[in-house]
Protein backbone atom coordinates (compact mmCIF):
# COMPACT_ATOMS: atom_id res chain seq x y z
CA UNK A 372 0.00 0.00 0.00
CA UNK A 373 1.44 3.35 -0.85
CA UNK A 374 2.30 5.73 1.92
CA UNK A 375 -0.21 8.39 0.92
CA UNK A 376 -3.01 5.87 1.08
CA UNK A 377 -1.87 4.78 4.50
CA UNK A 378 -2.05 8.37 5.65
CA UNK A 379 -5.69 8.77 4.63
CA UNK A 380 -6.58 5.26 5.65
CA UNK A 381 -5.05 5.91 9.01
CA UNK A 382 -7.21 8.98 9.65
CA UNK A 383 -10.34 7.05 8.70
CA UNK A 384 -9.25 4.11 10.81
CA UNK A 385 -8.67 6.40 13.74
CA UNK A 386 -12.07 8.01 13.32
CA UNK A 387 -13.64 4.58 13.23
CA UNK A 388 -11.62 3.47 16.21
CA UNK A 389 -12.64 6.60 18.07
CA UNK A 390 -16.31 6.00 17.32
CA UNK A 391 -15.99 2.38 18.46
CA UNK A 392 -14.14 3.31 21.63
CA UNK A 393 -16.50 6.19 22.19
CA UNK A 394 -19.64 4.13 21.92
CA UNK A 395 -18.15 1.29 23.90
CA UNK A 396 -17.47 3.68 26.71
CA UNK A 397 -20.42 5.99 26.67
CA UNK A 398 -23.35 3.71 26.11
CA UNK A 399 -26.49 5.02 27.73
CA UNK A 400 -27.37 1.61 28.96
CA UNK A 401 -24.71 1.57 31.64
CA UNK A 402 -25.99 1.66 35.19
CA UNK A 403 -25.06 4.86 36.92
CA UNK A 404 -23.50 4.51 40.31
CA UNK A 405 -22.01 7.16 42.56
CA UNK A 406 -21.59 10.65 41.17
CA UNK A 407 -25.09 10.60 39.72
CA UNK A 408 -27.14 13.67 40.43
CA UNK A 409 -30.91 13.87 40.42
CA UNK A 410 -32.36 15.11 37.15
CA UNK A 411 -35.30 17.45 37.37
CA UNK A 412 -36.76 16.51 34.00
CA UNK A 413 -36.76 12.75 34.46
CA UNK A 414 -40.54 12.62 34.78
CA UNK A 415 -40.99 13.82 31.20
CA UNK A 416 -39.09 10.83 29.78
CA UNK A 417 -41.11 8.70 27.38
CA UNK A 418 -39.95 5.46 25.81
CA UNK A 419 -41.26 4.66 22.33
CA UNK A 420 -40.55 1.67 20.06
CA UNK A 421 -37.73 3.46 18.19
CA UNK A 422 -37.02 6.60 20.16
CA UNK A 423 -36.85 7.89 23.69
CA UNK A 424 -38.05 11.44 24.00
CA UNK A 425 -38.33 14.30 26.44
CA UNK A 426 -40.62 17.25 26.09
CA UNK A 427 -38.71 20.34 27.17
CA UNK A 428 -41.53 22.75 26.29
CA UNK A 429 -44.60 22.62 24.03
CA UNK A 430 -42.41 23.30 21.01
CA UNK A 431 -39.02 21.85 21.93
CA UNK A 432 -38.20 18.15 22.29
CA UNK A 433 -35.07 16.06 22.72
CA UNK A 434 -35.19 12.61 21.17
CA UNK A 435 -32.77 9.74 20.95
CA UNK A 436 -32.87 6.70 18.70
CA UNK A 437 -32.90 3.47 20.69
CA UNK A 438 -30.07 2.19 18.52
CA UNK A 439 -28.07 5.40 18.21
CA UNK A 440 -27.11 7.44 21.21
CA UNK A 441 -26.96 11.05 20.07
CA UNK A 442 -29.36 13.56 21.63
CA UNK A 443 -31.29 15.17 18.79
CA UNK A 444 -33.23 18.43 19.25
CA UNK A 445 -36.56 19.07 17.52
CA UNK A 446 -37.88 22.63 17.59
CA UNK A 447 -41.38 23.35 16.25
CA UNK A 448 -41.64 26.92 15.03
CA UNK A 449 -44.81 28.62 13.83
CA UNK A 450 -43.92 27.81 10.22
CA UNK A 451 -41.01 25.40 10.32
CA UNK A 452 -39.12 22.69 12.15
CA UNK A 453 -35.48 23.05 13.17
CA UNK A 454 -33.40 19.97 13.96
CA UNK A 455 -30.31 19.90 16.11
CA UNK A 456 -27.70 17.21 15.36
CA UNK A 457 -29.57 14.64 13.28
CA UNK A 458 -27.59 11.50 13.92
CA UNK A 459 -26.10 9.05 11.49
CA UNK A 460 -27.02 5.51 10.56
CA UNK A 461 -28.72 5.50 7.15
CA UNK A 462 -31.23 2.94 8.42
CA UNK A 463 -32.27 5.48 11.09
CA UNK A 464 -33.01 8.42 8.81
CA UNK A 465 -36.49 7.41 7.66
CA UNK A 466 -37.39 6.44 11.24
CA UNK A 467 -36.15 9.83 12.41
CA UNK A 468 -38.27 11.61 9.79
CA UNK A 469 -41.34 9.63 10.83
CA UNK A 470 -40.67 10.41 14.46
CA UNK A 471 -40.49 14.14 13.68
CA UNK A 472 -43.79 13.93 11.79
CA UNK A 473 -45.39 12.74 15.04
CA UNK A 474 -44.68 16.22 16.42
CA UNK A 475 -45.59 18.24 13.36
CA UNK A 476 -45.99 18.09 9.59
CA UNK A 477 -44.36 21.48 9.10
CA UNK A 478 -41.33 21.50 6.77
CA UNK A 479 -37.92 20.78 8.26
CA UNK A 480 -36.32 24.04 7.24
CA UNK A 481 -33.04 24.14 9.15
CA UNK A 482 -30.53 21.82 10.67
CA UNK A 483 -28.09 23.19 13.21
CA UNK A 484 -24.98 21.13 13.99
CA UNK A 485 -23.21 21.46 17.33
CA UNK A 486 -20.13 20.14 15.49
CA UNK A 487 -19.11 18.10 12.48
CA UNK A 488 -18.67 14.61 13.97
CA UNK A 489 -20.62 12.05 12.05
CA UNK A 490 -22.78 11.00 14.97
CA UNK A 491 -24.16 14.59 14.97
CA UNK A 492 -24.31 15.23 11.22
CA UNK A 493 -24.91 11.84 9.62
CA UNK A 494 -28.43 12.73 8.46
CA UNK A 495 -27.47 16.21 7.14
CA UNK A 496 -27.55 15.03 3.51
CA UNK A 497 -30.83 13.19 4.02
CA UNK A 498 -32.60 16.29 5.34
CA UNK A 499 -30.84 18.66 2.93
CA UNK A 500 -32.30 16.55 0.10
CA UNK A 501 -35.72 17.23 1.63
CA UNK A 502 -35.05 20.98 1.51
CA UNK A 503 -33.38 21.76 4.85
CA UNK A 504 -30.62 24.36 5.09
CA UNK A 505 -27.69 23.29 7.27
CA UNK A 506 -26.15 25.84 9.65
CA UNK A 507 -22.67 25.15 11.05
CA UNK A 508 -19.52 26.88 12.20
CA UNK A 509 -17.16 27.53 9.28
CA UNK A 510 -14.49 25.03 10.37
CA UNK A 511 -16.93 22.24 9.52
CA UNK A 512 -15.33 22.53 6.06
CA UNK A 513 -12.44 20.60 7.55
CA UNK A 514 -14.59 17.60 8.47
CA UNK A 515 -16.39 15.11 6.24
CA UNK A 516 -19.83 16.50 7.17
CA UNK A 517 -22.18 18.07 4.64
CA UNK A 518 -22.69 21.76 5.32
CA UNK A 519 -24.58 24.72 3.92
CA UNK A 520 -24.54 28.12 5.60
CA UNK A 521 -21.56 28.72 7.87
CA UNK A 522 -20.63 31.42 10.36
CA UNK A 523 -17.51 32.34 12.30
CA UNK A 524 -18.27 33.57 15.83
CA UNK A 525 -21.97 34.26 16.30
CA UNK A 526 -25.20 33.72 14.38
CA UNK A 527 -28.76 34.65 15.34
CA UNK A 528 -32.12 33.36 14.11
CA UNK A 529 -35.14 35.53 14.72
CA UNK A 530 -38.25 33.42 14.33
CA UNK A 531 -41.84 34.35 15.17
CA UNK A 532 -41.88 32.40 18.41
CA UNK A 533 -38.17 32.11 19.23
CA UNK A 534 -34.81 33.76 18.98
CA UNK A 535 -31.95 31.29 18.64
CA UNK A 536 -28.39 32.40 19.32
CA UNK A 537 -25.41 30.38 18.12
CA UNK A 538 -21.97 30.92 19.63
CA UNK A 539 -18.70 29.38 18.49
CA UNK A 540 -16.04 28.44 21.05
CA UNK A 541 -13.37 25.87 20.17
CA UNK A 542 -13.65 23.12 22.74
CA UNK A 543 -14.41 19.49 21.77
CA UNK A 544 -13.58 20.32 18.13
CA UNK A 545 -12.67 23.39 16.06
CA UNK A 546 -16.26 23.85 14.93
CA UNK A 547 -18.24 23.64 18.18
CA UNK A 548 -21.48 25.59 18.37
CA UNK A 549 -23.42 26.42 21.50
CA UNK A 550 -27.12 26.66 20.59
CA UNK A 551 -29.23 28.84 22.86
CA UNK A 552 -33.01 28.88 22.51
CA UNK A 553 -33.69 32.13 24.36
CA UNK A 554 -37.49 31.87 24.65
CA UNK A 555 -37.50 28.16 25.41
CA UNK A 556 -34.61 28.75 27.81
CA UNK A 557 -32.61 25.75 26.61
CA UNK A 558 -28.96 25.30 25.63
CA UNK A 559 -27.62 22.51 23.40
CA UNK A 560 -23.94 21.88 24.15
CA UNK A 561 -23.02 19.05 21.79
CA UNK A 562 -20.07 16.97 22.97
CA UNK A 563 -18.56 19.70 25.12
CA UNK A 564 -20.85 18.16 27.73
CA UNK A 565 -21.69 14.47 27.94
CA UNK A 566 -23.41 13.07 31.00
CA UNK A 567 -21.97 9.61 30.39
CA UNK A 568 -18.40 10.23 29.29
CA UNK A 569 -15.10 11.87 30.19
CA UNK A 570 -14.35 15.50 29.30
CA UNK A 571 -13.46 15.24 25.63
CA UNK A 572 -11.48 18.19 24.29
CA UNK A 573 -8.68 16.47 22.37
CA UNK A 574 -9.90 17.41 18.89
CA UNK A 575 -10.14 21.11 19.63
CA UNK A 576 -9.53 23.59 22.38
CA UNK A 577 -7.89 21.54 25.10
CA UNK A 578 -8.83 22.02 28.73
CA UNK A 579 -9.09 25.81 28.38
CA UNK A 580 -11.61 25.53 25.55
CA UNK A 581 -13.52 22.93 27.54
CA UNK A 582 -13.99 25.22 30.53
CA UNK A 583 -14.58 28.33 28.36
CA UNK A 584 -17.47 26.60 26.61
CA UNK A 585 -19.06 25.48 29.89
CA UNK A 586 -18.65 29.00 31.30
CA UNK A 587 -20.38 30.46 28.26
CA UNK A 588 -23.33 28.13 28.83
CA UNK A 589 -23.46 28.99 32.53
CA UNK A 590 -23.43 32.71 31.68
CA UNK A 591 -26.60 32.45 29.56
CA UNK A 592 -30.21 32.11 30.68
CA UNK A 593 -31.03 31.71 34.34
CA UNK A 594 -31.08 29.04 37.06
CA UNK A 595 -33.92 27.21 35.27
CA UNK A 596 -32.16 26.94 31.91
CA UNK A 597 -32.36 23.42 30.52
CA UNK A 598 -29.00 22.06 29.40
CA UNK A 599 -28.89 19.39 26.69
CA UNK A 600 -25.71 17.29 26.49
CA UNK A 601 -24.49 15.68 23.26
CA UNK A 602 -24.81 12.20 24.73
CA UNK A 603 -26.26 10.75 27.89
CA UNK A 604 -29.39 12.00 29.58
CA UNK A 605 -31.90 13.76 27.39
CA UNK A 606 -31.73 16.85 29.54
CA UNK A 607 -29.71 18.27 32.35
CA UNK A 608 -29.49 21.54 34.25
CA UNK A 609 -27.02 24.12 35.52
CA UNK A 610 -26.57 22.37 38.88
CA UNK A 611 -25.34 19.28 37.07
CA UNK A 612 -23.28 21.33 34.65
CA UNK A 613 -21.61 23.10 37.56
CA UNK A 614 -20.72 19.74 39.10
CA UNK A 615 -19.37 18.58 35.74
CA UNK A 616 -17.29 21.77 35.53
CA UNK A 617 -15.86 21.20 39.02
CA UNK A 618 -15.10 17.54 38.24
CA UNK A 619 -13.56 18.55 34.90
CA UNK A 620 -11.16 20.97 36.58
CA UNK A 621 -10.18 18.33 39.14
CA UNK A 622 -9.68 15.81 36.31
CA UNK A 623 -7.54 18.21 34.27
CA UNK A 624 -5.44 19.24 37.29
CA UNK A 625 -4.88 15.67 38.45
CA UNK A 626 -3.79 14.42 35.01
CA UNK A 627 -1.44 17.39 34.74
CA UNK A 628 -0.01 16.79 38.21
CA UNK A 629 0.58 13.06 37.61
CA UNK A 630 1.93 13.63 34.11
CA UNK A 631 4.40 16.25 35.34
CA UNK A 632 5.44 13.89 38.15
CA UNK A 633 6.53 11.45 35.44
CA UNK A 634 3.67 8.94 35.69
CA UNK A 635 2.82 7.05 32.51
CA UNK A 636 -0.68 7.19 31.02
CA UNK A 637 -1.20 3.59 32.15
CA UNK A 638 -0.27 4.51 35.73
CA UNK A 639 -2.58 7.53 35.61
CA UNK A 640 -5.55 5.30 34.69
CA UNK A 641 -4.98 3.46 37.97
CA UNK A 642 -4.88 6.56 40.18
CA UNK A 643 -7.61 6.54 42.85
CA UNK A 644 -8.69 10.14 42.28
CA UNK A 645 -8.84 9.59 38.51
CA UNK A 646 -10.90 6.43 39.00
CA UNK A 647 -13.30 8.22 41.31
CA UNK A 648 -13.77 11.03 38.80
CA UNK A 649 -14.23 8.48 36.02
CA UNK A 650 -17.11 7.02 38.00
CA UNK A 651 -18.75 10.43 38.24
CA UNK A 652 -18.26 11.09 34.51
CA UNK A 653 -19.13 7.72 33.01
CA UNK A 654 -20.73 5.58 35.73
CA UNK A 655 -17.73 3.27 35.48
CA UNK A 656 -14.30 3.61 37.06
CA UNK A 657 -12.43 2.14 34.12
CA UNK A 658 -10.36 4.71 32.26
CA UNK A 659 -9.12 3.93 28.78
CA UNK A 660 -5.42 4.70 28.42
CA UNK A 661 -6.04 6.68 25.21
CA UNK A 662 -8.31 9.07 27.11
CA UNK A 663 -5.33 10.02 29.26
CA UNK A 664 -2.83 10.01 26.38
CA UNK A 665 -5.00 12.36 24.31
CA UNK A 666 -5.59 14.70 27.24
CA UNK A 667 -1.82 14.94 27.77
CA UNK A 668 -1.22 15.25 24.03
CA UNK A 669 -3.56 18.20 23.60
CA UNK A 670 -2.52 20.08 26.72
CA UNK A 671 0.79 19.09 28.26
CA UNK A 672 2.87 17.86 25.39
CA UNK A 673 4.89 21.03 25.12
CA UNK A 674 5.03 24.36 26.88
CA UNK A 675 7.46 25.82 24.35
CA UNK A 676 6.01 28.87 22.56
CA UNK A 677 5.78 28.87 18.79
CA UNK A 678 9.00 30.09 17.17
CA UNK A 679 9.17 33.46 15.37
CA UNK A 680 9.49 31.49 12.16
CA UNK A 681 6.08 29.78 12.58
CA UNK A 682 4.34 32.23 10.28
CA UNK A 683 6.83 31.45 7.51
CA UNK A 684 5.44 27.91 7.28
CA UNK A 685 2.05 29.15 6.11
CA UNK A 686 1.16 27.67 2.75
CA UNK A 687 -0.12 24.69 0.81
CA UNK A 688 1.84 21.44 0.80
CA UNK A 689 1.14 18.76 -1.78
CA UNK A 690 1.78 15.05 -1.34
CA UNK A 691 2.69 12.73 -4.21
CA UNK A 692 -0.90 11.50 -4.54
CA UNK A 693 -2.07 15.07 -5.07
CA UNK A 694 -3.61 15.55 -1.63
CA UNK A 695 -2.93 18.93 -0.08
CA UNK A 696 -2.43 20.00 3.52
CA UNK A 697 -2.59 23.65 4.45
CA UNK A 698 -0.55 25.31 7.16
CA UNK A 699 -2.01 28.48 8.61
CA UNK A 700 -0.89 30.80 11.38
CA UNK A 701 -3.92 32.46 12.97
CA UNK A 702 -4.72 33.90 16.41
CA UNK A 703 -1.16 33.01 17.43
CA UNK A 704 -1.80 29.37 16.60
CA UNK A 705 -0.20 27.17 13.97
CA UNK A 706 -2.81 24.92 12.36
CA UNK A 707 -2.69 22.00 9.95
CA UNK A 708 -5.86 21.44 7.95
CA UNK A 709 -7.30 19.68 4.94
CA UNK A 710 -10.71 20.37 3.42
CA UNK A 711 -13.20 17.57 3.97
CA UNK A 712 -10.85 15.79 6.34
CA UNK A 713 -9.30 17.39 9.41
CA UNK A 714 -8.04 20.42 11.27
CA UNK A 715 -5.44 20.28 14.04
CA UNK A 716 -3.48 22.71 16.17
CA UNK A 717 0.27 22.19 16.41
CA UNK A 718 2.50 22.55 19.45
CA UNK A 719 6.19 23.31 19.31
CA UNK A 720 8.84 20.63 19.67
CA UNK A 721 11.58 22.68 17.99
CA UNK A 722 11.86 25.48 15.43
CA UNK A 723 11.16 22.96 12.66
CA UNK A 724 9.18 20.21 14.39
CA UNK A 725 5.60 20.39 15.69
CA UNK A 726 3.37 17.92 17.51
CA UNK A 727 -0.16 17.41 16.19
CA UNK A 728 -2.18 18.09 19.32
CA UNK A 729 -4.53 15.46 20.64
CA UNK A 730 -3.27 12.87 18.17
CA UNK A 731 -2.02 9.55 19.45
CA UNK A 732 -0.09 7.47 18.64
CA UNK A 733 2.35 10.32 18.73
CA UNK A 734 2.21 12.37 15.53
CA UNK A 735 4.20 15.28 14.31
CA UNK A 736 5.13 17.29 11.26
CA UNK A 737 8.56 18.67 10.52
CA UNK A 738 9.91 21.08 7.95
CA UNK A 739 13.09 20.74 5.94
CA UNK A 740 14.79 22.30 2.94
CA UNK A 741 14.10 25.81 4.20
CA UNK A 742 10.39 25.14 4.73
CA UNK A 743 9.90 23.86 1.18
CA UNK A 744 9.23 20.33 2.39
CA UNK A 745 6.86 19.07 5.05
CA UNK A 746 7.15 15.59 6.55
CA UNK A 747 4.06 14.14 8.18
CA UNK A 748 4.73 11.35 10.66
CA UNK A 749 1.55 9.47 11.60
CA UNK A 750 3.04 7.53 14.48
CA UNK A 751 4.33 4.75 12.23
CA UNK A 752 5.38 6.15 8.88
CA UNK A 753 6.36 9.38 7.24
CA UNK A 754 5.26 10.98 4.02
CA UNK A 755 6.62 14.06 2.35
CA UNK A 756 4.75 16.98 0.83
CA UNK A 757 6.26 19.79 -1.23
CA UNK A 758 5.29 23.38 -0.82
CA UNK A 759 3.17 24.63 -3.72
Ligand SMILES: [Zn+2]
Nearest residue numbers: 486488543562
Ligand atom coordinates in the same frame (compact mmCIF):
# COMPACT_ATOMS: atom_id res chain seq x y z
ZN1 LIG B 1 -18.14 14.70 18.92
